[in-house]
Each structure stands twice: as C-alpha cells, then as structure tokens.
Amino acid sequence: MSNLNLNVNGTVHSVDVTDDTPLLWVLRDTLGLIGTKYGCGIGECGACTVLRNGVAVKSCRLPLKSVGTAKITTIEGLATSGKLTAVQQAWCKLDVAQCGYCQGGQILCATALLTATPKPTDQDIDEAMSGNFCRCATYTRVRQAIHAAAGSTPAISP
Amino acid sequence: MSSASPSPAPTLDRRSFLKVSALAGGGLLVGTYFRFGSSTAMAQTLPAASGTFNPNVFISIAPSGAVTLIAPNSEMGQGAKTALPMIIAEELDVSWDKVTITQGDLNPAYGRQSAVGSGSTPGNYGPLRQAGATARAMLIEAAAQTWNVPARDCTTENGTVIHQASGRRLTYGELAAKAATLPVPTDVALKDPKDFKLLGTRVPGVDNEKIVTGQALYGIDQRLPGMVYAAYVKCPVFGGKAGDANLDEVKKLPGVLDAFVLNGITGLTSGVAVVADSTWHAFKAAEKLKVQWDQGPGVTQSSVDMAKQAESLGKAAPAPALPSGVKAVEAAYHYPFLAHATLEPQNCTALFKGGVMEMWCPSQVPGSGQRLVTQGLGLAAHDVVVHVTRLGGGFGRRGSNEFSLEVATIAKKMEGTPVKLTWSREHDFAHDNYRSNGWHFLQGGVDGAGQLVALHDSFVKMTGGPGDMAGGGFPFNAVPGSQVQSSKLTGSVPTGYWRAPGDNGNTWATQSFVDELAHAAGRDPLDFTLGLLAAVPGADSPGGPAGGRGGRGGGFAPPKMVTVLKLATEKAGWGKKLPRGQGQGLAVTHTNNAYVAIVADVTVSPQGVLKIQKLTAAVDAGQIINLSSAEAQVQGAMLDGLSAAWFQKITIEGGAAAQANFNDYPVLRMENSPPAVEVHFIKSLAPPTGLGEPGLPAAAPAVCNAIFAATGKRIRTLPFTDTDLKWA
C-alpha cells in the first residue's frame, strides 16, 4: 500500500491503495469519478481515456505510481464552472452518442487532438482517434463533431 | 403515498386511482396504474404533489406547468429514452424543451418494457399516443368547464388550452388540479399523422449533456454507501461446474472480504464468487482462483469439428435436379460465432435488506431478470425491485439476465451490504450467448434467357437459439418450387439474440448469392434483383403484404422494396463504369418490418487492402419518430454489421471460446469507417417499425458484392480477413 497525492481535475487527492492499482480503478472506485469507463483493461478500447498534462492516455494501464505529479483531467473535469467546451457542445448538438459509454474517452481524445492540431484533416482524425473504438460505431458523427469543434478555442490548457 | 397491494397482474382499476389521488392531494391517475408492493419502487413514480395532474403512469403535470414524462424502455443507444416520450409529447401537445424525462423502473403498469427485436417503438407507439391524447382531452375539458364553453371550441398549443372564439388561454399547469378531478375519457381522437409537429424532426438525446460530462448513468457506475465489489468466475468450458477451490488462499489476498462456491441454485450457472473492497482487488483475486472444474461433456467441442459436421449435414440431402439446359450455380457460405462485446461489460448491483432485493440492472428485458431472481432465490416478485439503468450497449446481449441472478445470490449471502458485480472483459467474452454460426449450401439455376428458375438452400447452424432460416422469405419466394431445409449441429455452445438475429448472417449469404446468380446470368445485379422482386407473389399489390416472410418481418411488400432499391441506387449513382480495383455492390433486406437497400462503393488495392468509400442506404421504416436517432441507428447498424463481417469471429476450442479480449476480436475503428455514409428515409405516415436492427443485415453483402465487382473475388466465409483480396 502506498499513500500518494493525485492531482485530478485541479484538486489534489490523497489516496491509499495497493501499488499495482491502475489509475482507472482509483478514479472510479476510490474517487467516485465514474465518467472514466472500464472496457477492456488492456489498452485496446480507449473507454478509460484521461488527459495527463493534456495528452490522452489510457488509465487502465497506468499504475498509480507512474502518475506522479502530472495533472489528470477526466471527463468530469473538462467543463469548467458548468460551461461545456466546444467539443462537448458539438457532441451534444450533433447528437453523437448512441449508448454513450465510449464517448467520454472519445471527447477527451478529440480534445487532445484539437489542442495539438486546431484544424485537423480527416487523416489526422483517423490517426488521433484510432485508439478509441466505438462499439455502437458512431464514427460518422464523431468525425463531423470534431470538424465542427475545430478552430474553436482549445478546450483545456494543458 | 399509499402502496397498492401486490397484485398478480396489472389491471385497470379506477377506484384505486381515485383513492390514491385523494391521498396525494388532488392528483389523478387513470389508465393503467402502478402496482408495486415496495415503497422503494413507489418512490420512483412520478411526483404526485398537491394539484399535480397524473392522467396516467407516463405523465405528470405540476401546477407550475412542469411536465414529466416516463420513458418506459431501457436506453442502450437506440434512442428509446428520447423517442418514446416524444410520442407522448406529440399527442399531449407540449413543447419538447419544457419536458423532463425520467427512466421508468420495472413496473407492470408501463406495459411492454422489453427493448428487443426493434420493438420498443412499434410496441409502444399506440399506447403512448393514447396516453398523451387522453391527458390532452382532459385538460381541454377542464378549460371548457372553467370557461363554460363546449370542449370542441377549444384547442391546444404548446402546453396551453385556447378558447378560439374569445382568445382566452389557460396553461396546462393552471388546469392540472381541475383536470385531476375529471373522469377519464375512454375514446379520444388521435392526431392525424400529417399534423405531427415533433415526430419526424431531429431531437438530440435527452441524456447528451450527462454523457459528455461523465455523469453516472450506467449499471457499472452504481455506487451505494458501504458497497462491496464482486467478481463471479464460471467454468470456461460451456456447461462445466465448480468443484473445490483455493478459497482460504484467495481470502488472504489484498482487499478480499469473502470468497465462496455457488452451486445448486435454480437458473444460476455454478461458479465461484469473490467479494472485495474494490473492483481491482476482486479482479486480481479472481485471477488467483484455482478451481477444480468438472468440465462435463462440452469439452470436446471445437469449431473445426463443427465445420466437418456441417458439411455432412448440409450435403446429406442433395437439391433437386435442375431441368436440362439450365446452368447450375453452387456455392457454400459460412459465418462464425460472434460475441456481443457490449463496451460496458455485464454487471449488476443489488442490496438485500428486510426481505427485499433492490437491484440496479442494465437490462434490455428487466422483467426476465426479475423472474430469474424470484425463481432462483424463492422471492416474491414484489420483493424484487428493479431499477433500470442506462446500458452501455445492448445488441441483444442484455436480453439475457444471468448477471441479475449472480449478483442477487451474492447479495443475499451478504445481507444488508450492497454488492456490485462486474464481469471482467475476459469473462464477458467467455460467457456470452453468441450469435450462432451458420452454413448455407446454395444452389441456383439460370436459364438461357438469364432467368432464375431454381433456388435451393441447405442451412446448418448450432442447435438452440434464434437465427433459423425463414423458408419462403426473399429471394426464395421469387422462385416457384424453391426448397429451404435446415439442420442443427449437436453441441452446447450457448447462442442467443444478436442484433438482427438470423438476418445478420443469412442475408449476407443469400444476398451475396443473388449477386453471384446475376453475374452467372450475365445481368446487372439491380436489374436482376428488380426482376426477382417482380416475381414475388403480391408484387403488384402496392404496399399490401404478400405471402411468405422476408427475413424477420411480417408480410413482405415487394413494391416497398422496389422503392428503396431504386432510391438507394439512384442516390449512389448505380451503374458507373469503374476501373479494376473499384466497385459498387448492392443488397436489400426486410428486417423487423423495415425495408432497407444499401449500395456500397469500395476500393481494393492490388495488394488487397479494402477501403469502403461510401455507403448509401434507403430505408422505409414507416413514420420516423426522431430523425436524428433514426439516422444514427441506420449508420451505426451498417457499420456494426461491417465491423463483425470484416474482422470478428469467435472460435471454439476445447469447449470454450478462444478469443478473450479485443486484441483478438477487433472492432471497426475510425480509420476503417467509410468517409461517407448516407441514409435516406422514405416519407411515410404508416405506423413506425423499429430501427435498431434493420440497417445491419444488408451492409456486409453490399460490400462483398462491391468487392467482387472490384476484384472478381467472392467472399464466401466471414470474416473478410480470412480471404486474401490481392488481385495483382
């Protein structure tokens, strides 16, 4: 067991869990941040995506120890003071979600893409989003929503 | 609120309504009425504060004007939580942006709460229109009495009753208390569908904002004070049973609170439960379990053996001999087992306390989960309270509810402590009710004029479960004397409903074979298919059902199929001359009463790399409820069909599934998704069909037919990745 400080969505939490616990389960079971989803546990699906210093990473493969002082943003932490980001707004407006289970991960991944590449091409989107599959196959609208949100103010400051 | 005494069947009982309404202080309940014995269940019902109008269990109108509507069926991405209340709102005549939607718990008063078979919309369309129209009629009557004018001189607009002659207006909120005292009309007029204002428009999902901000919605997200986390491990070999296990060792692992073997409970597959203080600890401990499994006879099963068995069964009775001068075309098609692989793994949460099992179930058919629990644990139905959560995907998987009984059994042992059971992804792949495998041994005969004069199919699948061939469906009903026979493999691989059961594989085989026959006849596949449709009995009765079934639909109306086929091919620019390596293909399906035609445009590189450039679908699904989700369902179903056909198979080795996670069961990703996906709906005022499934079956054969056009290579085995598409 280790006692670690974890910076999630701008708040530092002190957590006490077994060393091998992936960040995913600390977020979900310890901190109650259930927006980060479990889909495969082996880095294949992207449902567990979070931002680590603004870069999309899969939290199911991230042992807590390796997080250190990095700033973690989960889907709950994206909209600050209740205002949806441009990406979230595009997702709502274009009605992207079907079951919605993958969409937190998709949105965070798209946010990281748009932060690095404000006007992505279709090929940029293919590459950036390839780690996040959607079992409901909402790809047509995910692509449309990323284009719709492109060029707006970057969603988060890394 | 009073609690109605448990009753075996929901009945219309006006006196109960009135009694309850008096207690609730002016509320009125009519129509069907909730009948749960448990106070927990009652807590979820709609607000019944003083002056609130509850004309039926689906609607509540508060004096403030706030309108709350119940969504009776589970939401798994098909859009039911938005579409079903839209039907009520249309007839009630309230502004959509003013209503609040509540997910209905399991409650007999809600009627058909089973979200399977694309049935939520067609099954609820009539009752929910009736619910909305009845409430509107009572609000009009309340206003008419207030103004002392005839009700027929009043009309409604966005939550307000208007007396046309005088221009007087009263809002539904102002009328709620009075409406609640009125008798319930039994015979109200429904709107003429051509006057619909809300139905057929694009309405974003009611939970969109919660989804994009990560709010707790799904079964797996349930959290209760003092909750513990469970894993339940079953024998990897189908039908196997748990013997002794290293429970003492496992109980010493970090975070483990308890571990026990479960055997002998009716309906429960035997296994070993591990209960821990976190999901991670439960999963880790479950991996450390050493169980002496009694594997049973299922251990000898394998996909390799099944293929041999299928070959001999399928060819046991040869097709009738063809007339002389007729060219024979023969082909064998095979599709494998598939997993559902909902992205949210199976899970369920339960608390057993004071003799009541309270449950939070991500289920497509919550009533059957409740039944499993009552039968397995000897509880009465009113003591099993089922809250329905959002589902992280369904695809038919969550029509089976074994997770409900698993967690309830664990929760009963841990009385007073809430338990969340989560299946690991590996467990989810190992214990699915798979889409059945299938083999088609097809034979056709084409005469000198390019006409199809014979068509026979010998079909083989795993025993049990859905997906058998519906003899007489299209295209067999287009050829007099055609024979469809079906045989079953012996074995015990559990199979079940997988999005568009039967059609999801059979339409691929038959629509690919129609394309083969068209080419053998030297005819354009569109012209050839139109010719077949013209030959189906009833082809000239516009819109009227003809004899025979097309897929899993009811009566098959060839003219409707002709219409979608013409529209899809026109929109896709069918008939372009294309260079080698590019191709167009088409396919049609009649699934769950909807008519779908799909044209695929593909490119295949000389090295065999497939790229689907465009899918163009034309769909007749009757009245569209929510255009946004209808379109999304067809887009998603087409791509789901392609994801499975292109990449996926479950193979059985040693009586168990050989694929354990998404690294060996790939899912279509963004880069393989076609850059253009078009969906065109036929304008129709006919009652709606469902749309969760119909978009799926024709996608794979359209793509396979396009691949043939591009390369001359015919895919007869799924997934596509088993065929080398290199053409130079």
Ligand code: FES
């Ligand atoms: S749960 Fe982490 S990638 Fe699937």
Ligand code: FES
């Ligand atoms: S919306 Fe269901 S998995 Fe993506």
